[in-house]
Amino acid sequence: MPELRKDPIIDRWVIISTDRGKRPVFFIEESLPSKIGMCPLCPGNENMTPPEVYAIRIDPSPPNSPNWALRVVPNKFPALRIEGDLNKEGIGLYDRMNGIGAHEVIIETPVHGQTLSSMDVLAVQNVFIAYRERTLDLTNDKRFKYIIVFKNHGSIAGASLDHSHSQLIALPIVPRRVLEEINGGLNYYKFKDRCIFCDIIAQEKEDNLRVVFENERFIVLSPYASRFPFETWILPKKHEPYFALHDRDDNYFSISEALSIVLKKYDKVLNAPPYNYMIHTTPFGNGEIPHYHWHMEIIPRLTKMAGFEWGTGFYINPTPPEEATEYLRETHV
């Protein structure tokens, strides 16, 4: 059973994933590229994954058969386990709880080799709809306090399978980074009586130095204090605290268009880079809060994280976001 352990000095939880139980030798061996015929995420290999928990099918075929457009399955090697109680306890000055949670894989396309940037916008929209449906379903489990959606694209970015997929983890705690953002937003709100994200959008539209793309409902920015070269954030222009409660009229079409365009621009300017993205949203059940605004953060993996960054939480970014914005804007896709 994996464990959640808390750093006693700062409020940081770590998953100690005993089930994955890596022996030193595994770190030395190189991971082998998977052959196409062997890909557990390809149609026809449905028996190689745990049974699906959600799918978008192109005909009324039964679960776990081929003919799907998108499929969500539990991770075969989950970081956390779905069964059991939280069972919090102290060990001297340390705190732990059982590693309860859900860890799912969103298989974004049946076509091995397709990517979010080569898929059409309606197929990308299906991915966001799947994120919503799984989030709403997992929200019913009262053991979970937060659901994080993220994607690792490319082996440098941490993907262990080639076939295009994203992941979702339901956690019994609210992760530190999100909590810090919410507290930061609350401090600003107390001072100004306005949402800081809404204010950032307003200032960026006026300055027009870091706006990469904009459609009716979403804006893509290079953040003023970007940690990484070509980092971008996608934000709804209207104040919305919850990702999963996004406007059903739009139904994620506009963010799918925005994401598709940004990824195509990355592919052209940065030669199809590896990247990570993640969705930050308000933990559910907090009502219509005025100080936090869901968004997506995208990080192309161009530089190596060095000791300085980890040692300090202080980043060195060699590309000013204004320059990155120019490159991305100029590139037509």
Added chain:
Amino acid sequence: MPELRKDPIIDRWVIISTDRGKRPVFFIEESLPSKIGMCPLCPGNENMTPPEVYAIRIDPSPPNSPNWALRVVPNKFPALRIEGDLNKEGIGLYDRMNGIGAHEVIIETPVHGQTLSSMDVLAVQNVFIAYRERTLDLTNDKRFKYIIVFKNHGSIAGASLDHSHSQLIALPIVPRRVLEEINGGLNYYKFKDRCIFCDIIAQEKEDNLRVVFENERFIVLSPYASRFPFETWILPKKHEPYFALHDRDDNYFSISEALSIVLKKYDKVLNAPPYNYMIHTTPFGNGEIPHYHWHMEIIPRLTKMAGFEWGTGFYINPTPPEEATEYLRETHV
């Protein structure tokens, strides 16, 4: 001139290093391994670095000539600039200041190909002495609030030169991660009236599950909530807030022995892995504070940081620290 920019949502400063000005093409090209004859850190090539600011010489040779055992030079491509005023300003809701700071390179050995794990303990001791001497010197500059010492070993860990070296950056702010630890230590102290690091050391000695090595003055632990496989911390056993004020009798001999042994163990168990280390210390001028305890954090680079970690500040560690400790303890060096 590089800039320091503050994330408006959370209290995180970023160096936007305009001088390094990476164009997209640079991210695509692979970095070339340097030839030994061309190494700017080798003896005989002293003119390839800025003039030295400190050296330990094996004879009374003049500065910037060969015959040194250790040399400290300003970084030729500094992340921050030493000249100028801080000049803080607001830009709408954003905050910035000039990128003032010092960025130095500690060339640990004249022998290209030697590493901290192959050097003898007295040579490692010289490295710590150099950290101290540079820290004490830079402390006199009132523009600086913090000095961080760190090392990137191996290209995966971010080293851009083969020749064994570490780095030091003097900053006009206290970095976020250190501030969080100090605040965490203070909260514990208010509650318990004891140093949390001292309490951790006491509990670890009693549990004896995560103690990798111990000598008279230092202890090497696998932290209870290790973020990374085989992460270790080296702490002075006696309460000391400041790295640079460490006991002159010991003069870093004991930590040099401890570091040397840990790195040798890593080399054997993990096949000479890339690693980062960093020294966390109290910002100078805070007196004899009872709640913060300097230490060194060492992170072998075995796993890839993925989107989940960055998106959440929440780590998944596939190797329980108790298992890592066993492997390291069992290995004789």
